[in-house]
Amino acid sequence: MDVFKLGVLNINGARDLRKRQSVYETATLKKIDVLFLQETHSDFNIEAEWRREWRGEAILSHLTPLSGGVGLLFSRAFNPNSLEVQHCVQGRLLLVKAQFHHFKLVFINIYAPTAGAERKQFFLKLSEVVSGCGSEDYLFVGGDFNCTEDATLDRNHAEPHPASQHVLKQLVHSQGVVDVWRRMHPDCRQYTWSHCRESRVSSARLDRIYCFKHHVNVFRRCDILPVGFTDHCLLLSSIFIRDVRPRSAYWHFNSVLTFDRSFREALMFFWQGFRQRKGDFSSLRQWWDHGKTQIKLLCQQHTLNVTSDITRSMKDLETEIVELEHLSESTGNRGDFENLKRKKMALADLLNVKVQGALVRSRYQTITGMDAPSSFFFSLEKKAGQGRVIHALLSDTGEEITEPGQIRRTAVGFYSSLYGSEFKEEQELLEGFLRGLPRVSEETNTELEACLDMQELRAALQAMPTGRSPGIDGLTAKFYKAFWDILGTDVLDVHNECLASGSLPVSCRRAVLTLLPKKGNLQDIKNWRPVSLLCVDYKLLSKVLASRLGRAMEQVIHRDQTNCVPGRSMVDNIHLIRDVLEVSSSLDIDAGQISVDQEKAFDRVEHSFLWRVMESFGFSAGFIAKIQVLYRDIESVLKINGSLCAPFRVCRGVRQGCALSGMLDALSLEPLLSKLCSSLQGLLLPGFSESMILSAYADDLIVFIRNQGDVDILVNIIKDFNVASAARVSWGKSEALAVGRWHGGLPVLPQNLTWRREGLKYLGIYVGKEHFVQKNWETVMEKVEAKLSKWRWLLPKMSLRGRVLVLNNLVSSQLWHRLTSADPPPGLLAQIQRKMIDFFWDGLHWVPQGVLFLDREEGGQGLVHLASRTATFRLQFLQRYLAGPADLVWRGVASCILRRANKLGLDNVLFLTDPKFLNLKGLPPFYQSLFKCWALFSRRRCLKADSLHWLLKEPLIHGSRLDISGASTPGLTGRLIQSGTLTVGSLLGMQSIRVSQGLLEKWRSALTPRDRSLLRRYSQGELSPDAEDPFPEVLLSLELGDLSGPLLKTTQPERLSLHKADKKIFYRNCVKSIHKGGLSNRPPTVWSQRPGQAGPAPGPQWRILYKPPFEKTDWRPPVEDFTRCHRLQCFYLCPQPCCFKHMPLLPSERDYLSRFY
Template sequence: QWWDVGKVKIKQLCLQYTFNVTKDMARSLRALEREVVELQGLADSTGEREHVEVFKSKSSALSDLLGFSAQGALVRSRFQNIVKMDAPSHFFFGLERKNGQRRLMHSLRSNAGQLLQESADIRQCAVEFYKELYRTEFQAEPEVAQSFYEGLPNVPEEDHAELEAELSAKELQEALQSMQSGKAPGIDGLPADFYKALWPVIGDDLLSVLRDSLSNGRLPLSCRRAVLTLLPKKGDLQEIKNWRPVSLLCTDYKLLSKVLATRLRKVMEHVIHVDQTYCVPSRLITDNVTLIRDVLDLSGSLGCELGLISLDQEKAFDRVEHQYLWQTLEAFGFSSGLIAKIQVLYRDIESVLKINGSLCAPFEAQRGVRQGCSLSGMLYSLAIELFLHRLRSKLQGFSFPGWRILILNNLVSSMLAHRLACTDPPVNLLSRVQALMVDFFWDRMHWVPQSVLFLPKEEGGHGLVHLASRGAAFRLRFVQRFLTGPADLVWRPVARALLERCGGLGLAESLFLMDLKGLRLNNLSGFYGGLFKVWGLLKKERPECCGSLFWLLREPVVRGSRFVCGVGPSLQQRLCEERILMLGQVVEVCGPRLDNAACLASRLSLWSVRVVSLLLQSWKQQLSQSELALIAAHCNGLKSPNDNDSFPEMQCFPDLSSEGFLLKLENFTDFKFSTMSNKTFYFLVTKVLNQSRLQERVDTRWRAHLGLTEAQRPEWRALHKPPLTKRGGDLQWRILHATIAVNAFVS
């Protein structure tokens, strides 16, 4: 097609241009290096100002040229940001060589056990393996298939129109802008950066080509061919199965798949069960890890024997049969229009294996979803969902004594990658690791307190990770997800069961509306005990009036953060013993007007009705007229509590007992708990945990010497942006902190 011919011409032009530029750059680099060496000798021997100036000029030009070379090495070394490295150093340029050597295949073992070391033999062995892997084994068995398709959820009818709508230029452009720059291109050699730069020129042509392809049912040849590059995994690398294939796809193909993936993502939660978190929006792998942790905790405390089974499917993505996938999509109720669009991506596709830098002959891929395609994860989730659906229909689950049955499905989990998010580390481990990190940062002398290094760059710090704050931020994120996350969180019932053991109160969500200082947490696991300690690092502010009947009835009256209980500890203890802890329980005993003090006194076995009456009057005065009306309507049967109501909104601020220049919160605007990001949690907690060290410090040591006002502040962020180099920015950062080493000590 003309589209493929055009891409070939563009690739040839770019290759020729790059060849010429690289040759000229190498020649200039060698010449500059010679001149710099000669000028350095002249400047050292004569000391003449003219030679020194020329030497500085040539050195600057050499540095700029090395910077251009570093950009190429950056892409080939697969580092995303040159700021991460002290480029252009020997170590930096060595990354490119190291990355290439790591992917070299020096030998392979054949099926017969023979060790192959010749390049031709290695290529032939690898190609035969993947030809066999991608050869279809599909056999139609309608009766067996039907038993798997029964009872599956379907895509809502109202979503079909959007799913199968015609491809639009807006969708393509949004997909392009969301693609990362610097990624490896497909077989046509044209990366996403090329399309971003020339979108006004080629955007309409690409839209026309993709629309024609969807209507004709066949993509251009370059889109159908993927370069299969192999990355080493764990294990014996002489076994071809221990190399992971990744498909390098052309950008135009990836744009189409990204548009379809964006559409498909919107309906995944309707067809994928709640216990499957892979590639489903608003679900996290930590949901599965949290469920595992809490089930182990609860079963251990109740003396239940429990085991976990982890299943690992070999070459899972590569074994998905296309015909099975189309039938599965149809069984989930996807429209024929959307299925046809996805089929175009997999019709007559081929793979070209890349071994040790050389491309092999293309071969047909009759099955498998391409790792590198935006759709692949969701397609695999849909494909495996039938198996999981069948398992769920057979599993009986288990029951905890005294608790309702909890069906545990899909507890298949990889290693606990985010241990800090789900478990408490051993005592002193974080502090030891933190000390090693700070030592590595300074490489001997600690010129600035580490508490300053933990601050974000825009506040004069270096953004060095404070491990204790990172762990605390994960805990706050857990609370946020527990209270305000999706209604179908798979681990929430187990977490409730664990939280209800806190202080023997039998409360879960309502605990986070209470003041828990002084409450015994002995019967909680280390994770949940630490959870409430972290929760205490924040101050909470809530609206005076609650508009939800559900949460109004669950408002704590003991240790409440809203209702002031001006009575002694003995009365509070009696309320806890009689399980009268929330406003709804008080209303059940005393009526909607909270006026039956005698009944409550009798329930609490108290002689003094007057004390109870004063307590009820105090609670009633703290309720607004609208809240009293809600309670009256509820008691009269006119209104029922809705358990789908959102958790009461609150604003959270760091509990700072001291003031200081570096403890201000001017860079933070969103303190709404339900929408706070993990980054905001982290930086707020960092200030709380380091406040004793930050309260006496100012942003720059020059403030008093220069007589700066509070409004006059350094532009710290500018030190980390071009045109400043990393080394230059670090030097200016040290100057502002007055920490320049002069190789002399003043006693």
């Protein structure tokens, strides 16, 4: 769409929410894209309200809260590349430059002074500003001029200040601008402002729009329309400039209709009738597609009907008001004046019908959305520019393409070629990769082949997030959730027919392909990531099948691949690579790592190859057929710069956006990984029985290299795999890292790939030498400050809960991926924490930080504490190391590093000792922090375990349960370390001499009867240790010393153990352990005792807060009063009657003021 609407309106002040809502509704009803506002009476505090309430961009310039002020409102559909703002005269002259790719729009909004002398100087300043605009720019000067050019046509009385009128005429002549409305209505007399005083009406056309004379042809219309909530009229113009306002690519369901009872009734009535017409169609799929089209038309018609009556009435009233204005001016009849007033009041009342509904929705959204991690709340973040607009592309010859049509053709050509099949079956090569692959069990195949049922579909729908872009049918997940009781059985029937017939409805086969920018030159089409927007009914089916397939992935995917396999994590790969580099460097082992870059891995998965791979994994033909249905005869429609292109066939690739895509990609890549594992020597570390060959997360693959032979084999296998599967590896984007001396010379790499020595970036984390690892933290502080700056505009109006949401979900979350696997520089987290706390309070700090970090249920605000969260990550690492899956890929390397602690040669059993006895200097910083976090808690062994394996590994030193060192055994620990007698197993078979006999008796007495029984049976050969036994359970509690207090109670003590605790329990207890000094003996509420009273108080008295109201008076405290009470953390209800008892706001005996925030 190339037409946009520009409006000018003096609103006579809008500090009231209802007045502002009237402005928003007027802009919405009139479909205004750019609205010039005068007399906003705004200030910096109210500016936050404007920007929060208006769904587009709001730019304000303030004068005083009682006068002046100008602003520009841009609709959401008006999306320039950038906006440049200049406050030329504060509160009176605002300039905004909207930059598009080929041109620039310059908007100048003015509110001229009412005093003639000031107005004269103001017009001189305006002339200076206009002269600075380029003649090629599209200039729009609009606003309230408080002056006219021609008093005979534009006033019904004389011009009050001819001098300023003269300056205005000079400005118009010298700058070559023209009055748009007057150009289109050369002899018409109509006014934009009227003022009735007694029996006299003063009228003038004060509000105008000017543009350059050579651009006046871009205006299609310019009209003066009455408005009921101000004494000025709306000046509305339609402007035609190509490529300014792109229309929405396709229809989206309006989620407001889910709350509309009449729409539900209409949908139910329609669907009941439509359900009877299934026999009119050739298939259930065709019937379903037609039904979705009819639902779209029903939604559009219902929305149109709701607003058409009000819109028609408003247009009739506007016409009558214009006629009455002409009549009252010509006759001067007082009756006409009164009739004009009544009509304006009727127009205002009609608008209020819309305003009232908008206010209710606004208040509901403010209450529910401002204090919850909702899409509405996070959309308030200030964003700059257009992230998804392609302004230019490079052709195959390197020529820059800027014409929109050529851009679309180039992009469609690229993706048509990308998704075109190149698969040519090479039987011998293919068999070489598919031979020997693991197979799924028959029981699993039986589960995979089962028919769909309603419970699976309903579970898939409930797990589907709302707020995502819909597919080409426009129906969202919110629509299906709201009306599932009407459509659910039909969705199940359609899916069952699709699986039986082997084909989906057309709408499900066709995806909208949207492009997301990646790093690099965005003129290269390869630096745009395609994501398929799929219909929700398609995603329901794929989600059900993905849930089934997920249960089989562990049976066929090797542990080296961690993507899309339950129980595995991307962090496992990072831990492995980091620790392998650490061990290789410390032991001076020659080791090479090659990070293989697979070009467009998701998009190059050949469907025919995928089906062969699934057959080789033993998946049944029935289940493979279900997956094939999702990929048979599929098409994509490219969405580029807001427009849809012609559909093209998709013959390969998995759809990013489909729940199955990650699993299917992992399955297609597994033959390559299996072949590499069986062919390469890989890296064999000292003490390891098996070599490490590779580490993979989806298509991010690192291969371990031992010698030149490994490099040659790798190159040949990848070459063969490219032929067999039509995949492609980009050696130019691959990386290689060498550790060790390599006295015989480094292996030769393919295609000019070179070895690095410092480190590499893997899965978003820098690993390697210490100074290289510090690159993880180089820009963190700048990113945190940038994120905070995007929210400072809203800070004055943001609740404390809203500030916590920003800090926890948007600011601190930038650190989590780094903190899981790397230790930050000293002081960095404390510095960031200070920034966060300053943002939270925005002034005085009323509550100690230790309280602030507590959960709201405990009287805090739930603000994240970065050090405690880091400690939680370390404890989760330790939990996974000690009690995680048996095939954990990095456990062996981690044990190798831990054995360096104190040079004891102990690994996991070190965590059965007291960390304070350990010398951690020989460990990397990450592992040092591991023991420091473990020391935050007191540890107690659960002796119910029955494991000979762990009894034999039980340590004898450093505070373990069998440590008998003390005053009676001086130097015992040193002698045990020197002799290597460190565990129970090393004691067995010791020759009994006089000195050792006494020690053995002490150790024997420290053992439980069950321990002695296990050792006796072991010595007699009746029992053997089982290495698969789980690590002993360790019960944790807060390490408090002499400190105590109600805020230091252990959170969920029954679950605070090595095996049972989750991250939330770890975190909440870490907060208390780290801040135990500040929380000690602190009451949970400052109201628990009255000031000046010794001993415990019976409870607060309401009379100390307020005078009791009159009986039967409906009184409730305004929330604003509580938001000022920053000191109050929580309060109790008192036993005596008070007016609060009838308030639904206070549902329990104890409540917190965080509810008010």
